[in-house]
Amino acid sequence: MVDTGAIRTVIGVIGNVISFCLFMSPVPTFISIWKSKSVQNFKPDPYIATILNCGMWSIYGMPFVTEDNTLVVTINGFGFFLEIFYALIFFVYSTWSKRRKIILIFLGELVFLAVVIFLIMTFLHSAKQRKVIVGPICIVFNILMYFAPLTVMRQVIRTKSVKYMPFLLSFANFANGVIWTTYALLKWDPFIVIPNGIGTVSGLVQLILYAMYYRTTKWDEEIDSV
Template identity: 25%
Template structure:
Protein backbone atom coordinates (compact mmCIF):
# COMPACT_ATOMS: atom_id res chain seq x y z
CA UNK A 1 0.00 0.00 0.00
CA UNK A 2 1.45 3.36 -1.01
CA UNK A 3 1.49 6.40 1.22
CA UNK A 4 -1.37 7.94 -0.74
CA UNK A 5 -3.57 4.90 0.02
CA UNK A 6 -3.30 5.44 3.77
CA UNK A 7 -6.03 7.68 5.28
CA UNK A 8 -3.55 9.15 7.76
CA UNK A 9 -1.03 9.85 5.02
CA UNK A 10 -3.75 11.41 2.87
CA UNK A 11 -4.67 13.82 5.67
CA UNK A 12 -0.98 14.63 6.14
CA UNK A 13 -0.43 15.33 2.44
CA UNK A 14 -3.72 17.12 1.79
CA UNK A 15 -4.01 19.19 4.96
CA UNK A 16 -0.92 19.27 7.20
CA UNK A 17 1.76 19.85 4.55
CA UNK A 18 -0.18 22.62 2.71
CA UNK A 19 -0.80 24.43 6.01
CA UNK A 20 2.84 24.15 7.13
CA UNK A 21 3.98 25.03 3.60
CA UNK A 22 1.79 28.11 3.62
CA UNK A 23 3.38 29.21 6.89
CA UNK A 24 6.93 28.69 5.60
CA UNK A 25 6.01 30.55 2.40
CA UNK A 26 4.71 33.37 4.57
CA UNK A 27 8.06 33.40 6.38
CA UNK A 28 9.74 34.26 3.07
CA UNK A 29 7.41 37.20 2.60
CA UNK A 30 7.89 38.43 6.17
CA UNK A 31 11.68 37.87 6.18
CA UNK A 32 12.65 41.25 4.59
CA UNK A 33 10.49 43.28 7.00
CA UNK A 34 13.28 44.13 9.46
CA UNK A 35 15.71 44.93 6.68
CA UNK A 36 13.26 47.22 4.90
CA UNK A 37 12.46 48.93 8.21
CA UNK A 38 16.17 49.66 8.65
CA UNK A 39 16.35 51.06 5.12
CA UNK A 40 13.43 53.38 5.85
CA UNK A 41 14.99 54.51 9.14
CA UNK A 42 18.37 55.26 7.57
CA UNK A 43 16.96 56.53 4.26
CA UNK A 44 19.49 54.52 2.28
CA UNK A 45 19.75 51.02 0.83
CA UNK A 46 23.17 50.27 2.26
CA UNK A 47 23.92 48.04 -0.73
CA UNK A 48 20.77 45.91 -0.37
CA UNK A 49 19.56 44.28 -3.59
CA UNK A 50 16.04 45.55 -4.38
CA UNK A 51 15.23 43.16 -7.25
CA UNK A 52 14.01 40.33 -4.96
CA UNK A 53 11.22 42.62 -3.73
CA UNK A 54 9.98 43.21 -7.27
CA UNK A 55 10.30 39.49 -8.02
CA UNK A 56 8.26 38.80 -4.89
CA UNK A 57 5.42 40.80 -6.42
CA UNK A 58 5.63 38.95 -9.75
CA UNK A 59 5.92 35.54 -8.10
CA UNK A 60 2.92 36.24 -5.85
CA UNK A 61 0.76 37.39 -8.77
CA UNK A 62 1.64 34.25 -10.75
CA UNK A 63 0.70 31.95 -7.90
CA UNK A 64 -2.44 33.96 -7.18
CA UNK A 65 -3.59 33.41 -10.77
CA UNK A 66 -2.70 29.74 -10.51
CA UNK A 67 -4.60 29.42 -7.21
CA UNK A 68 -7.71 30.94 -8.83
CA UNK A 69 -7.44 28.40 -11.63
CA UNK A 70 -7.09 25.36 -9.37
CA UNK A 71 -9.23 26.84 -6.53
CA UNK A 72 -6.60 26.28 -3.86
CA UNK A 73 -7.23 28.65 -0.96
CA UNK A 74 -4.00 27.79 0.86
CA UNK A 75 -1.99 29.09 -2.09
CA UNK A 76 -4.37 32.01 -2.62
CA UNK A 77 -4.29 33.47 0.89
CA UNK A 78 -0.52 33.07 1.32
CA UNK A 79 0.32 34.74 -1.97
CA UNK A 80 -2.24 37.49 -1.46
CA UNK A 81 -0.27 38.44 1.66
CA UNK A 82 2.97 38.01 -0.29
CA UNK A 83 1.68 40.36 -2.97
CA UNK A 84 0.80 43.04 -0.41
CA UNK A 85 4.14 42.78 1.37
CA UNK A 86 6.04 42.69 -1.94
CA UNK A 87 4.33 45.91 -3.05
CA UNK A 88 5.17 47.53 0.29
CA UNK A 89 8.84 46.49 0.15
CA UNK A 90 9.15 47.61 -3.46
CA UNK A 91 7.58 51.03 -2.91
CA UNK A 92 9.55 51.72 0.26
CA UNK A 93 12.93 50.79 -1.23
CA UNK A 94 12.22 52.33 -4.64
CA UNK A 95 12.50 55.87 -3.30
CA UNK A 96 16.02 55.21 -1.99
CA UNK A 97 17.20 53.39 -5.11
CA UNK A 98 19.46 54.78 -7.81
CA UNK A 99 18.00 55.72 -11.18
CA UNK A 100 19.42 52.53 -12.71
CA UNK A 101 17.86 50.40 -9.95
CA UNK A 102 14.51 52.15 -10.38
CA UNK A 103 14.55 51.45 -14.12
CA UNK A 104 15.40 47.78 -13.49
CA UNK A 105 12.60 47.41 -10.94
CA UNK A 106 10.03 49.16 -13.15
CA UNK A 107 11.05 47.09 -16.18
CA UNK A 108 10.89 43.85 -14.20
CA UNK A 109 7.43 44.64 -12.83
CA UNK A 110 6.14 45.67 -16.26
CA UNK A 111 7.47 42.62 -18.11
CA UNK A 112 6.51 40.24 -15.31
CA UNK A 113 2.96 41.58 -15.08
CA UNK A 114 2.43 41.43 -18.84
CA UNK A 115 3.72 37.85 -19.02
CA UNK A 116 1.64 36.68 -16.05
CA UNK A 117 -1.66 38.23 -17.15
CA UNK A 118 -1.13 37.14 -20.75
CA UNK A 119 -0.51 33.57 -19.60
CA UNK A 120 -3.50 33.78 -17.24
CA UNK A 121 -5.76 35.05 -20.04
CA UNK A 122 -4.69 32.20 -22.28
CA UNK A 123 -5.27 29.65 -19.52
CA UNK A 124 -8.67 31.00 -18.44
CA UNK A 125 -10.12 31.90 -21.85
CA UNK A 126 -8.41 30.08 -24.70
CA UNK A 127 -7.46 26.69 -23.26
CA UNK A 128 -10.63 24.65 -22.82
CA UNK A 129 -8.99 21.57 -21.33
CA UNK A 130 -8.58 22.14 -17.54
CA UNK A 131 -5.54 19.88 -17.33
CA UNK A 132 -3.76 21.70 -20.16
CA UNK A 133 -4.67 25.09 -18.67
CA UNK A 134 -3.31 24.03 -15.27
CA UNK A 135 -0.14 22.71 -16.89
CA UNK A 136 0.47 25.87 -18.92
CA UNK A 137 -0.08 28.36 -16.10
CA UNK A 138 1.74 26.05 -13.70
CA UNK A 139 4.84 26.21 -15.88
CA UNK A 140 4.73 30.01 -15.85
CA UNK A 141 4.39 30.06 -12.05
CA UNK A 142 7.22 27.55 -11.60
CA UNK A 143 9.56 29.57 -13.83
CA UNK A 144 8.79 32.74 -11.87
CA UNK A 145 9.32 30.89 -8.59
CA UNK A 146 12.77 29.83 -9.78
CA UNK A 147 13.44 33.42 -10.85
CA UNK A 148 12.35 34.68 -7.42
CA UNK A 149 14.62 32.20 -5.64
CA UNK A 150 17.60 33.19 -7.80
CA UNK A 151 16.97 36.99 -7.82
CA UNK A 152 19.15 37.69 -4.74
CA UNK A 153 22.11 36.33 -6.73
CA UNK A 154 21.69 39.00 -9.40
CA UNK A 155 24.48 40.79 -7.49
CA UNK A 156 26.70 37.70 -7.36
CA UNK A 157 29.45 39.29 -9.43
CA UNK A 158 29.60 42.32 -7.13
CA UNK A 159 29.59 40.07 -4.05
CA UNK A 160 32.59 38.10 -5.33
CA UNK A 161 34.42 41.16 -6.64
CA UNK A 162 33.95 43.25 -3.48
CA UNK A 163 34.10 40.23 -1.13
CA UNK A 164 31.05 41.63 0.62
CA UNK A 165 27.59 40.04 0.87
CA UNK A 166 25.87 43.24 1.98
CA UNK A 167 23.38 42.88 -0.90
CA UNK A 168 22.16 39.53 0.47
CA UNK A 169 19.84 38.84 3.39
CA UNK A 170 20.31 36.24 6.13
CA UNK A 171 16.58 36.21 6.89
CA UNK A 172 15.45 35.78 3.30
CA UNK A 173 18.05 33.10 2.56
CA UNK A 174 17.18 31.10 5.69
CA UNK A 175 13.43 31.34 5.06
CA UNK A 176 13.94 30.30 1.42
CA UNK A 177 15.98 27.29 2.50
CA UNK A 178 13.33 26.16 4.98
CA UNK A 179 10.48 26.63 2.53
CA UNK A 180 12.32 24.99 -0.37
CA UNK A 181 13.33 22.00 1.74
CA UNK A 182 9.76 21.38 2.88
CA UNK A 183 8.25 21.59 -0.60
CA UNK A 184 11.06 19.53 -2.12
CA UNK A 185 10.33 16.70 0.32
CA UNK A 186 6.62 17.05 -0.41
CA UNK A 187 7.22 16.95 -4.17
CA UNK A 188 9.47 13.89 -3.90
CA UNK A 189 6.80 12.12 -1.82
CA UNK A 190 4.19 12.80 -4.51
CA UNK A 191 6.73 12.22 -7.32
CA UNK A 192 5.69 15.61 -8.71
CA UNK A 193 8.53 17.32 -10.57
CA UNK A 194 6.56 20.58 -10.74
CA UNK A 195 6.95 20.80 -6.97
CA UNK A 196 10.36 19.29 -6.22
CA UNK A 197 12.32 20.65 -9.22
CA UNK A 198 11.96 24.43 -8.62
CA UNK A 199 12.19 23.99 -4.86
CA UNK A 200 15.26 21.79 -5.19
CA UNK A 201 16.75 24.64 -7.19
CA UNK A 202 15.68 26.97 -4.37
CA UNK A 203 17.64 24.88 -1.86
CA UNK A 204 20.81 25.25 -3.93
CA UNK A 205 20.36 29.01 -4.36
CA UNK A 206 19.61 29.51 -0.65
CA UNK A 207 22.68 27.49 0.35
CA UNK A 208 24.87 29.56 -2.00
CA UNK A 209 23.58 32.74 -0.36
CA UNK A 210 24.18 31.41 3.15
CA UNK A 211 27.73 30.36 2.25
CA UNK A 212 28.44 33.80 0.78
CA UNK A 213 26.98 35.49 3.85
CA UNK A 214 29.12 33.30 6.10
CA UNK A 215 32.28 33.97 4.10
CA UNK A 216 31.86 37.67 3.40
CA UNK A 217 29.23 38.88 5.86
CA UNK A 218 26.65 41.56 5.24
CA UNK A 219 25.81 45.03 6.43
CA UNK A 220 22.69 44.16 8.44
CA UNK A 221 24.50 44.30 11.78
CA UNK A 222 26.10 47.60 10.84
CA UNK A 223 22.70 49.08 10.04
CA UNK A 224 21.30 47.64 13.26
CA UNK A 225 24.00 49.41 15.27
CA UNK A 226 23.23 52.63 13.43
CA UNK A 227 19.52 52.33 14.15
CA UNK A 228 20.34 51.71 17.80
CA UNK A 229 22.41 54.88 17.96
CA UNK A 230 20.83 57.95 19.63
CA UNK A 231 20.91 60.01 16.44
CA UNK A 232 18.88 57.57 14.38
CA UNK A 233 16.56 56.74 17.26
CA UNK A 234 15.72 60.42 17.55
CA UNK A 235 15.01 60.53 13.81
CA UNK A 236 12.68 57.55 14.10
CA UNK A 237 10.89 59.09 17.09
CA UNK A 238 10.38 62.35 15.22
CA UNK A 239 8.93 60.55 12.18
CA UNK A 240 6.64 58.52 14.40
Protein backbone atom coordinates in the same frame (compact mmCIF):
# COMPACT_ATOMS: atom_id res chain seq x y z
CA MET B 1 -2.58 3.47 7.66
CA VAL B 2 -0.94 6.84 7.12
CA ASP B 3 -3.21 9.43 5.52
CA THR B 4 -0.90 11.15 3.05
CA GLY B 5 -3.60 13.73 2.31
CA ALA B 6 -3.69 14.84 5.94
CA ILE B 7 0.10 14.87 6.14
CA ARG B 8 0.25 16.94 2.96
CA THR B 9 -2.19 19.44 4.45
CA VAL B 10 -0.06 19.74 7.60
CA ILE B 11 3.09 20.18 5.49
CA GLY B 12 1.24 22.79 3.44
CA VAL B 13 0.29 24.73 6.56
CA ILE B 14 3.89 24.57 7.76
CA GLY B 15 4.90 25.71 4.28
CA ASN B 16 2.57 28.69 4.60
CA VAL B 17 4.15 29.61 7.93
CA ILE B 18 7.69 29.31 6.54
CA SER B 19 6.75 31.21 3.39
CA PHE B 20 5.20 33.91 5.60
CA CYS B 21 8.52 34.13 7.45
CA LEU B 22 10.31 34.27 4.08
CA PHE B 23 8.14 37.17 2.96
CA MET B 24 8.61 38.96 6.29
CA SER B 25 12.36 38.31 6.58
CA PRO B 26 13.34 41.49 4.65
CA VAL B 27 11.61 43.70 7.25
CA PRO B 28 14.90 44.57 9.06
CA THR B 29 16.40 45.51 5.69
CA PHE B 30 13.52 47.87 4.91
CA ILE B 31 13.63 49.38 8.39
CA SER B 32 17.30 50.17 7.71
CA ILE B 33 16.37 51.70 4.34
CA TRP B 34 13.60 53.77 5.93
CA LYS B 35 15.86 55.04 8.73
CA SER B 36 18.68 56.00 6.38
CA LYS B 37 16.28 57.31 3.70
CA SER B 38 18.40 55.43 1.15
CA VAL B 39 18.43 51.96 -0.43
CA GLN B 40 22.20 51.97 0.20
CA ASN B 41 23.66 48.99 -1.71
CA PHE B 42 20.64 46.74 -1.26
CA LYS B 43 19.21 45.45 -4.53
CA PRO B 44 15.51 45.29 -5.48
CA ASP B 45 15.99 42.25 -7.75
CA PRO B 46 14.72 39.55 -5.34
CA TYR B 47 11.57 41.51 -4.47
CA ILE B 48 10.70 42.42 -8.06
CA ALA B 49 11.21 38.80 -9.15
CA THR B 50 9.03 37.54 -6.30
CA ILE B 51 6.07 39.71 -7.38
CA LEU B 52 5.78 37.85 -10.67
CA ASN B 53 6.50 34.50 -9.03
CA CYS B 54 3.73 34.94 -6.46
CA GLY B 55 1.32 36.17 -9.12
CA MET B 56 1.89 33.08 -11.27
CA TRP B 57 1.60 30.65 -8.34
CA SER B 58 -1.63 32.33 -7.25
CA ILE B 59 -3.01 31.60 -10.72
CA TYR B 60 -1.66 28.03 -10.60
CA GLY B 61 -3.39 27.31 -7.29
CA MET B 62 -6.81 28.51 -8.48
CA PRO B 63 -9.49 25.81 -8.97
CA PHE B 64 -9.72 26.62 -12.68
CA VAL B 65 -6.09 25.46 -13.04
CA THR B 66 -5.40 22.90 -10.29
CA GLU B 67 -7.41 21.22 -7.54
CA ASP B 68 -6.68 21.05 -3.81
CA ASN B 69 -4.08 23.82 -3.82
CA THR B 70 -5.81 26.43 -1.65
CA LEU B 71 -2.71 26.68 0.55
CA VAL B 72 -0.68 27.65 -2.51
CA VAL B 73 -3.13 30.47 -3.32
CA THR B 74 -3.33 31.91 0.20
CA ILE B 75 0.38 32.35 0.82
CA ASN B 76 1.23 33.51 -2.69
CA GLY B 77 -1.64 36.00 -2.71
CA PHE B 78 -0.27 37.46 0.52
CA GLY B 79 3.26 37.47 -0.87
CA PHE B 80 2.17 39.19 -4.08
CA PHE B 81 0.85 42.28 -2.29
CA LEU B 82 3.62 42.35 0.31
CA GLU B 83 6.35 42.28 -2.36
CA ILE B 84 4.60 45.15 -4.15
CA PHE B 85 4.84 47.09 -0.86
CA TYR B 86 8.57 46.28 -0.62
CA ALA B 87 9.09 47.42 -4.21
CA LEU B 88 7.25 50.66 -3.39
CA ILE B 89 9.68 51.36 -0.53
CA PHE B 90 12.60 50.76 -2.90
CA PHE B 91 10.96 53.12 -5.37
CA VAL B 92 10.58 55.91 -2.80
CA TYR B 93 14.20 55.80 -1.62
CA SER B 94 15.94 55.07 -4.94
CA THR B 95 17.51 57.34 -7.53
CA TRP B 96 15.49 58.12 -10.65
CA SER B 97 17.38 55.60 -12.81
CA LYS B 98 16.48 52.81 -10.38
CA ARG B 99 12.91 54.09 -10.09
CA ARG B 100 12.49 53.90 -13.85
CA LYS B 101 13.75 50.31 -13.86
CA ILE B 102 11.33 49.34 -11.07
CA ILE B 103 8.36 50.97 -12.85
CA LEU B 104 9.10 49.34 -16.21
CA ILE B 105 9.59 45.87 -14.75
CA PHE B 106 6.52 46.10 -12.51
CA LEU B 107 4.26 47.27 -15.34
CA GLY B 108 5.67 44.53 -17.56
CA GLU B 109 4.86 41.93 -14.89
CA LEU B 110 1.27 43.12 -14.51
CA VAL B 111 0.74 43.05 -18.27
CA PHE B 112 2.23 39.56 -18.46
CA LEU B 113 -0.08 38.22 -15.71
CA ALA B 114 -3.12 39.78 -17.38
CA VAL B 115 -2.19 38.26 -20.75
CA VAL B 116 -1.66 34.80 -19.22
CA ILE B 117 -5.07 34.86 -17.50
CA PHE B 118 -6.78 36.10 -20.67
CA LEU B 119 -5.19 33.46 -22.89
CA ILE B 120 -5.77 30.42 -20.67
CA MET B 121 -9.36 31.38 -19.91
CA THR B 122 -10.16 32.18 -23.54
CA PHE B 123 -8.41 29.39 -25.45
CA LEU B 124 -8.02 26.54 -22.92
CA HIS B 125 -11.23 24.94 -21.72
CA SER B 126 -10.11 22.43 -19.08
CA ALA B 127 -8.08 22.65 -15.86
CA LYS B 128 -5.72 19.94 -17.16
CA GLN B 129 -4.86 21.98 -20.25
CA ARG B 130 -4.34 25.14 -18.20
CA LYS B 131 -2.10 23.32 -15.72
CA VAL B 132 0.17 22.10 -18.53
CA ILE B 133 0.66 25.72 -19.68
CA VAL B 134 0.74 27.56 -16.35
CA GLY B 135 2.91 24.96 -14.57
CA PRO B 136 6.04 25.37 -16.72
CA ILE B 137 5.70 29.17 -16.56
CA CYS B 138 5.60 28.90 -12.76
CA ILE B 139 8.74 26.77 -12.81
CA VAL B 140 10.61 29.42 -14.78
CA PHE B 141 9.61 32.32 -12.53
CA ASN B 142 10.09 30.36 -9.31
CA ILE B 143 13.63 29.57 -10.38
CA LEU B 144 14.14 33.26 -11.22
CA MET B 145 12.96 34.17 -7.72
CA TYR B 146 15.36 31.75 -6.07
CA PHE B 147 18.27 32.87 -8.24
CA ALA B 148 17.55 36.60 -8.15
CA PRO B 149 20.05 36.83 -5.22
CA LEU B 150 22.81 35.65 -7.61
CA THR B 151 23.78 39.29 -8.16
CA VAL B 152 24.11 39.66 -4.40
CA MET B 153 26.08 36.40 -4.10
CA ARG B 154 28.51 37.62 -6.74
CA GLN B 155 28.97 40.81 -4.73
CA VAL B 156 29.56 38.75 -1.56
CA ILE B 157 32.32 36.74 -3.24
CA ARG B 158 33.94 39.84 -4.75
CA THR B 159 33.90 41.93 -1.56
CA LYS B 160 34.18 39.06 0.95
CA SER B 161 31.31 40.73 2.81
CA VAL B 162 27.76 39.53 3.59
CA LYS B 163 26.57 42.95 4.74
CA TYR B 164 24.07 43.22 1.88
CA MET B 165 22.96 39.58 1.83
CA PRO B 166 20.52 39.33 4.77
CA PHE B 167 20.89 36.04 6.65
CA LEU B 168 17.18 35.72 7.43
CA LEU B 169 16.26 35.96 3.76
CA SER B 170 18.82 33.30 2.80
CA PHE B 171 17.73 30.94 5.57
CA ALA B 172 14.05 31.43 4.80
CA ASN B 173 14.73 30.70 1.10
CA PHE B 174 16.38 27.41 2.05
CA ALA B 175 13.65 26.33 4.48
CA ASN B 176 10.95 27.36 2.01
CA GLY B 177 12.49 25.23 -0.72
CA VAL B 178 12.72 22.19 1.55
CA ILE B 179 9.15 22.31 2.84
CA TRP B 180 7.45 22.91 -0.53
CA THR B 181 9.52 20.18 -2.16
CA THR B 182 8.25 17.81 0.54
CA TYR B 183 4.67 19.04 0.02
CA ALA B 184 4.83 18.31 -3.71
CA LEU B 185 6.44 14.88 -3.25
CA LEU B 186 3.53 13.70 -1.07
CA LYS B 187 1.17 14.21 -4.02
CA TRP B 188 3.50 14.22 -7.00
CA ASP B 189 3.54 17.59 -8.65
CA PRO B 190 6.65 18.17 -10.77
CA PHE B 191 5.73 21.82 -11.29
CA ILE B 192 6.26 22.42 -7.55
CA VAL B 193 9.07 19.88 -6.98
CA ILE B 194 11.47 21.12 -9.69
CA PRO B 195 11.73 24.83 -8.81
CA ASN B 196 11.67 24.28 -5.06
CA GLY B 197 14.32 21.57 -5.29
CA ILE B 198 16.50 24.07 -7.12
CA GLY B 199 15.53 26.70 -4.54
CA THR B 200 16.76 24.42 -1.77
CA VAL B 201 20.18 24.25 -3.43
CA SER B 202 20.22 28.02 -4.02
CA GLY B 203 19.37 28.73 -0.37
CA LEU B 204 22.03 26.28 0.80
CA VAL B 205 24.68 28.00 -1.33
CA GLN B 206 23.72 31.36 0.18
CA LEU B 207 24.05 29.95 3.70
CA ILE B 208 27.46 28.49 2.86
CA LEU B 209 28.62 31.86 1.53
CA TYR B 210 27.31 33.54 4.67
CA ALA B 211 29.31 31.15 6.87
CA MET B 212 32.44 31.65 4.72
CA TYR B 213 32.43 35.45 4.66
CA TYR B 214 30.75 36.41 7.94
CA ARG B 215 34.08 36.86 9.71
CA THR B 216 35.56 39.03 6.96
CA THR B 217 32.55 41.36 6.85
CA LYS B 218 33.20 44.94 7.96
CA TRP B 219 29.74 45.95 9.07
CA ASP B 220 30.51 49.66 9.51
CA GLU B 221 32.04 50.21 6.08
CA GLU B 222 30.23 51.15 2.88
CA ILE B 223 30.88 48.73 0.02
CA ASP B 224 31.10 49.66 -3.63
CA SER B 225 28.34 47.76 -5.43
CA VAL B 226 29.96 48.03 -8.90
